[in-house]
Amino acid sequence: MRTAGQAEAPQKVPGNQPKTARGEATRKAILSAAERVIGAKGYNEASIGHITSEAGVAQGTFYIYFKTKEEVFSELVLEMGRLVRHTIADATQNIQNRLEAEKAGLSAFLEFVRAHPDLYRIVQEALFVDPEAYREYYTAFEDGYRAGLSAAEAAGQISAGDAETRAWALMGIARALGEQLVVFNTEKPIPDLVATAYDLIANGIKP
Amino acid sequence: MRTAGQAEAPQKVPGNQPKTARGEATRKAILSAAERVIGAKGYNEASIGHITSEAGVAQGTFYIYFKTKEEVFSELVLEMGRLVRHTIADATQNIQNRLEAEKAGLSAFLEFVRAHPDLYRIVQEALFVDPEAYREYYTAFEDGYRAGLSAAEAAGQISAGDAETRAWALMGIARALGEQLVVFNTEKPIPDLVATAYDLIANGIKP
DNA sequence: ATGAAACATGAATCAGTATTCATGTTTATT
DNA sequence: AATAAACATGAATACTGATTCATGTTTCAT
Numbered sequence: 293m294r295t296a297g298q299a300e301a302p303q304k305v306p307g308n309q310p311k312t313a314r315g316e317a318t319r320k321a322i323l324s325a326a327e328r329v330i331g332a333k334g335y336n337e338a339s340i341g342h343i344t345s346e347a348g349v350a351q352g353t354f355y356i357y358f359k360t361k362e363e364v365f366s367e368l369v370l371e372m373g374r375l376v377r378h379t380i381a382d383a384t385q386n387i388q389n390r391l392e393a394e395k396a397g398l399s400a401f402l403e404f405v406r407a408h409p410d411l412y413r414i415v416q417e418a419l420f421v422d423p424e425a426y427r428e429y430y431t432a433f434e435d436g437y438r439a440g441l442s443a444a445e446a447a448g449q450i451s452a453g454d455a456e457t458r459a460w461a462l463m464g465i466a467r468a469l470g471e472q473l474v475v476f477n478t479e480k481p482i483p484d485l486v487a488t489a490y491d492l493i494a495n496g497i498k499p
Numbered sequence: 500m501r502t503a504g505q506a507e508a509p510q511k512v513p514g515n516q517p518k519t520a521r522g523e524a525t526r527k528a529i530l531s532a533a534e535r536v537i538g539a540k541g542y543n544e545a546s547i548g549h550i551t552s553e554a555g556v557a558q559g560t561f562y563i564y565f566k567t568k569e570e571v572f573s574e575l576v577l578e579m580g581r582l583v584r585h586t587i588a589d590a591t592q593n594i595q596n597r598l599e600a601e602k603a604g605l606s607a608f609l610e611f612v613r614a615h616p617d618l619y620r621i622v623q624e625a626l627f628v629d630p631e632a633y634r635e636y637y638t639a640f641e642d643g644y645r646a647g648l649s650a651a652e653a654a655g656q657i658s659a660g661d662a663e664t665r666a667w668a669l670m671g672i673a674r675a676l677g678e679q680l681v682v683f684n685t686e687k688p689i690p691d692l693v694a695t696a697y698d699l700i701a702n703g704i705k706p
Numbered sequence: 707a708t709g710a711a712a713c714a715t716g717a718a719t720c721a722g723t724a725t726t727c728a729t730g731t732t733t734a735t736t
Numbered sequence: 737a738a739t740a741a742a743c744a745t746g747a748a749t750a751c752t753g754a755t756t757c758a759t760g761t762t763t764c765a766t
Contacts, residue, residue, distance in 0.1 A: 520763095560715075
């Protein structure tokens with residue numbers, strides 16, 4: 293475990309790591325069922341019974357792999373964070389110009405959100421179920437974002453301005469548009485959303 | 500109703516409207532206690548017992564004024580919506596220039612959020628507890644926002660661009676900065692946040 | 707002043723559901 | 737093929753907490 297290669301937080305030990313292929317598969321099935329069920333019903337309405345029956349295992353099996361209901365939830369939030377950051381990093385890593393990277397990153401984020409609406413809602417709910425995971429999720433983002441903006445400013449690719457506040461504002465834009473897709477089911481195609489947002493981010497709205 | 504003047508939604512009948520001054524006071528006490536308790540602990544952790552004891556009344560008294568736990572929650576979300584819209588409308592109504600109005604509105608919003616952190620968290624949680632109230636909250640905002648942007652565009656006060664998407668993006672910025680205050684407890688003074696955000700909104704970040 | 711409507715009480719009900727556990731079954735190693 | 741460790745089961749436990757209700761108390765119109 294602790295996956296050399298990525299090196300994520302080494303703190304808390306998971307309930308139980310599977311030691312055979314069968315166990316591995318069962319754990320994954322439960323995690324994936326939890327994503328769907330919690331994403332759809334919310335944390336409180338989603339019972340262990342719902343999750344295990346969706347996963348096709350007995351109720352007690354859940355506790356072989358997770359200590360508590362909250363633990364599986366936290367794991368989902370962490371996974372969401374890793375996936376999103378990875379997706380965005382992939383989409384932007386070869387782009388030198390910051391403004392172009394901004395556009396590509398936003399687009400990749402929105403595609404991801406549309407493909408994983410459950411994970412999106414789970415992160416929202418983390419504010420109440422697991423506040424620390426929630427803060428970590430956004431703080432990890434903000435760290436990278438701010439660093440990118442500072443570098444771009446130093447390189448003269450963007451104008452001067454407080455990188456931290458800008459990072460939060462830009463994340464807010466992405467989040468709001470993601471919510472359009474997942475919660476409000478807008479008809480607008482992602483490229484249109486990205487185009488409008490990009491124009492706002494690059495040029496502002498002054499005449 | 501699309502809000503002529505005040506005229507809020509007349510649809511659903513509340514559990515029970517008080518008919519005496521005493522009842523009025525008790526109902527208000529419960530509602531206010533609910534705001535504090537639910538805001539602090541979240542919907543699920545906040546029990547009726549917590550709320551009534553915070554309000555200084557017996558448990559059964561709750562059900563004289565509210566049919567269910569969910570009903571008091573929904574009422575809080577509605578109240579939050581009314582208050583925020585009212586606050587922003589007040590702060591911007593005498594400002595002709597759209598960009599200036601944007602700045603004043605954002606500032607008023609952030610001050611409000613700082614003064615009512617509980618209400619802010621309650622709206623977030625509505626996505627799971629009462630999704631319809633959540634959508635109404637943001638849709639009501641968006642309606643006004645979009646109309647304002649369209650008018651400003653027609654008047655040549657801002658550049659051309661899709662008003663709906665812009666409205667969502669700008670709301671996203673406000674929301675993200677509000678979260679900075681309430682969830683992440685930033686040290687930055689509100690005027691600094693507003694200044695950075697305003698520069699972004701007006702001019703963008705291109706060099 | 708008085709009776710009916712409003713309001714208030716808090717103990718009892720009732721249901722849901724997270725978690726545990728005693729008991730089997732499967733897998734991997736020898 | 738035998739055995740210990742892993743894995744799986746689902747019924748039983750244990751507890752929480754929303755809602756109800758039978759019984760007072762207060763308010764107010766007459």
